[in-house]
Amino acid sequence: MRLLLAILLLWTVTANAATPQALYSESCAHCHTPGISGAPKLGDRSEWSQRIRPGMKLLYQAAINGVPNTTMTARGGHREMSDADIRAIVDFMIAAAALPKSTLTAAARYDALGITDREFIRLDSNFDGALKPAEIKHDRALAGGFSRFDRNRDGKLDVSEYQALEMQLERERAAVTVDDAQLVAMVRTALRALPAFPEKEVKIEAVSGAVVLSGVVPGAAEARRAWLATRRIAGIKTLDNRLVSGELLAWD
Numbered sequence: 001m002r003l004l005l006a007i008l009l010l011w012t013v014t015a016n017a018a019t020p021q022a023l024y025s026e027s028c029a030h031c032h033t034p035g036i037s038g039a040p041k042l043g044d045r046s047e048w049s050q051r052i053r054p055g056m057k058l059l060y061q062a063a064i065n066g067v068p069n070t071t072m073t074a075r076g077g078h079r080e081m082s083d084a085d086i087r088a089i090v091d092f093m094i095a096a097a098a099l100p101k102s103t104l105t106a107a108a109r110y111d112a113l114g115i116t117d118r119e120f121i122r123l124d125s126n127f128d129g130a131l132k133p134a135e136i137k138h139d140r141a142l143a144g145g146f147s148r149f150d151r152n153r154d155g156k157l158d159v160s161e162y163q164a165l166e167m168q169l170e171r172e173r174a175a176v177t178v179d180d181a182q183l184v185a186m187v188r189t190a191l192r193a194l195p196a197f198p199e200k201e202v203k204i205e206a207v208s209g210a211v212v213l214s215g216v217v218p219g220a221a222e223a224r225r226a227w228l229a230t231r232r233i234a235g236i237k238t239l240d241n242r243l244v245s246g247e248l249l250a251w252d
């Protein structure tokens with residue numbers, strides 16, 4: 001009798017446990033198999049080798065929390081899925097890309113650093129876990145604060161030094177008071193200066209220095225460019241980027 005019960009129990013457990021592949025097919029495949037609206041395509045080795053570079057933790061985090069301004073919403077829109085399910089699906093997606101061992105090792109090395117600040121990682125172009133002057137020279141505000149915030153004087157910014165610098169820049173930006181209409185005009189000018197940017201699609205609102213960008217732009221890259229071009233404008237107390245990718249609308 002006890003054996004029968006055990007078999008019955010085992011049968012129910014296995015019958016209910018969907019494989020990562022089945023979960024993927026059910027919940028993620030409609031975007032990731034064709035690779036629509038900028039979704040990294042299943043099995044696309046070069047795309048996934050870029051995505052994995054900051055480490056698995058960040059990939060899991062993106063799948064669980066979503067990627068802002070894209071159709072990648074939290075858990076691909078499946079709130080019923082557990083963190084463990086999502087991690088198993090991401091593992092399945094990575095396995096499907098059959099990445100070279102060297103890529104997996106490099107990702108694991110970055111993972112071990114425990115850095116999850118996406119902006120820092122984007123800037124860290126050689127993925128060594130620190131920012132050298134050459135890696136931030138294109139951002140004048142960061143470059144200007146470098147020596148002040150390299151507190152241990154080792155010639156690079158670690159993640160806490162970088163975050164302290166970003167916070168200081170935000171405080172300086174918010175300490176300036178600019179009339180809302182003028183702030184809108186300044187943001188508009190910054191967007192207009194971006195090459196091949198659909199500036200007319202962007203609605204800009206400012207209320208007591210709280211700026212909101214909204215509208216539909218062709219891709220997540222444009223939403224990011226808009227944010228990069230405006231985030232340092234003095235007088236902005238908070239910047240809320242609600243631009244969404246136009247591919248969202250093409251998708252039904």
Ligand code: HEC
Pocket residue numbers: 024027028029030031032036037038039040051058059060062063067070071072073075076077078086089090220
């Ligand atoms: C509605 C379409 C859609 C669905 C459904 C969807 N994704 Fe995505 N996913 C995207 C898009 C678009 C991106 C690229 C976002 C960007 O620009 O970085 C993405 C990116 C990702 C990434 C890479 C994130 C990074 O940090 O680079 C992972 C991992 C991922 N998805 C996992 C999943 C999993 C797991 C599911 C199912 C539970 C899922 N996605 C369902 C559209 C989708």
